[in-house]
Amino acid sequence: MDFDVTRRAFLLGAASAPFAAPAFANVPAPYDWSASPPRENRAAFVRWMVDNRGEDPTFLGQRWDRLQQCLARRDLWDEADIRAFLMTPRERFVGDENLGRAYEWHHLDIGFGVTITGPHTVARMTNTLAIRRGEKVLEIGTGSGYQSAYLANLTPEVFTIEIIPPLAARTRALAARLIGEGYEEYRAIRARVADGYFGWEEHAPFDKIIVTCGIDHIPPPLLRQLAPDGVMVIPVGPPGAQHVIKATKATAADGTVSVVRSDIYGGAIIPFVPFTGGHQ
Numbered sequence: 001m002d003f004d005v006t007r008r009a010f011l012l013g014a015a016s017a018p019f020a021a022p023a024f025a026n027v028p029a030p031y032d033w034s035a036s037p038p039r040e041n042r043a044a045f046v047r048w049m050v051d052n053r054g055e056d057p058t059f060l061g062q063r064w065d066r067l068q069q070c071l072a073r074r075d076l077w078d079e080a081d082i083r084a085f086l087m088t089p090r091e092r093f094v095g096d097e098n099l100g101r102a103y104e105w106h107h108l109d110i111g112f113g114v115t116i117t118g119p120h121t122v123a124r125m126t127n128t129l130a131i132r133r134g135e136k137v138l139e140i141g142t143g144s145g146y147q148s149a150y151l152a153n154l155t156p157e158v159f160t161i162e163i164i165p166p167l168a169a170r171t172r173a174l175a176a177r178l179i180g181e182g183y184e185e186y187r188a189i190r191a192r193v194a195d196g197y198f199g200w201e202e203h204a205p206f207d208k209i210i211v212t213c214g215i216d217h218i219p220p221p222l223l224r225q226l227a228p229d230g231v232m233v234i235p236v237g238p239p240g241a242q243h244v245i246k247a248t249k250a251t252a253a254d255g256t257v258s259v260v261r262s263d264i265y266g267g268a269i270i271p272f273v274p275f276t277g278g279h280q
Helices: 007-016 042-053 057-072 079-087 096-101 119-129 146-151 165-181 184-188 220-225
Strands: 108-111 114-116 137-140 158-162 189-193 206-211 226-236 243-251 257-263
Touching (some): 042 057, 057 079, 057 119, 119 206, 119 226, 137 220, 165 184, 165 189, 184 189, 206 220
Parallel strands (some): 137 158
Antiparallel strands (some): 108 114
């Protein structure tokens, strides 16, 4: 199910969504992959984003400040990922009740028993994938839509799966609203309601896969759908005690496939909401 951006879907979705449209201006400039906000100082960044993206200076200042923390903690290091972080308006995905906390460190509740992952974790998991423009990326657990929006600033080949139908409908309505405001990059996001454990076979193989919910093993269907030398980032472990694993699908000269694993947090426990679905 791709995002439906027709007027009917937009109106129906907006009516049922608890995300009120903030008083932001439409994006004044067409999306340009070569355009990147200046990073010499906070004021220059805010000014460029207001002029080119029509976003609120208060949230832009908070985004800039959080970026500095991500850089200091080495949660971000690649230029493309820094750009993606700065170009993605997290405040639009947290819900009205959390608007003032959009750029806080922590995961935030978005209803339906799930959360929007904290900005540092999103940054480190995404940057670990080293996504290059044109690569196909599969996200398991659409949730608020923030991760998908972030990915859409790295590659125009974004696929995302959500298992909770009403949450998927709300996020689809939000995406339609944002596209209508001028966030044209989000048109590249292809979304469906399904059990993410089984991936999205018809669009495989994927160069990169990111899983945003915790599970006690790497799902075999996702591993099969990962391209040779592809990379998956996934929280693995018992409930509330996951380790975020980078799994690289290595292929030897004789065709033998192996999985090379590493812990992107050096053994630290990073709790995630549980992976749900028919595999249980």
